[in-house]
Amino acid sequence: MAGTASVAGEVFVDALPYFDQGYDAAGVREAAAALVEEETRRYRPTKNYLSYMPAPDFSAFETEIMRNEFERLAARQPMDLLSMKRYELPAPSSGQKNDITAWQECVNNSMAQLEHQAVRIENLELMSQYGTNAWKVYNDNLAFMIEMAQKELQKFRKQIQDLNWQRKNDQLAGGAKLREQESTWVTLVSKNYEIERAIVQLENEITQLRQQQGDENKENIRQDF
16 A cells, blocks of 8 residues: 655555555455545545647557458458459450450560469479578567577566565665664553553542641541640
8 A cells, every 4th residue: 555645656655565464354455445445435546647648649650451440340341352363364255255356465475474473483492402591580570689689688687686675674664764763662651651651549548638738637636626
């Protein structure tokens, strides 16, 4: 739990979880959850904590293809099937069997498809020749990146562990000081109680002595007469 903040960003912590006892007692967790639930139910923010930030622009990184795809999903339309038209080699239609231009277009399309397949074969040959080394370099780069990320992760984990140890040591030291001060307070309160009891006893004795002296004076006066 944290106390009320005196200034923005400053919070006074009034709990020592590394030192306090009783968290595992029956009903403690339920009572804490009930307090949190009660506070969240009646808490109403008094200001917008994100007012200093500009309004988010969710379309800043959208491309035309992404925008069209989002619109298709919003309209619940099916995805367009992969078009295989450019890989087809259709013959001229029955009405164009004697059209030389139509046959020339078919020949050009066949040559384009043939060249495309030749380029694919060349790419496969290049990959078989140089792809292995390229993948080795790529895997080495990935391994280096993983190693650096793991080192960074270990560094952050160590920082977190050191911070938790520091918090634990500070809280244990603070708890020991609180316990010492509590013991001193109990001792002083006990002494105050003993002093107050002694004062009351002395006042009673003084009252009795005064009463006894008054009675003796009355007796002396009565004897004189």
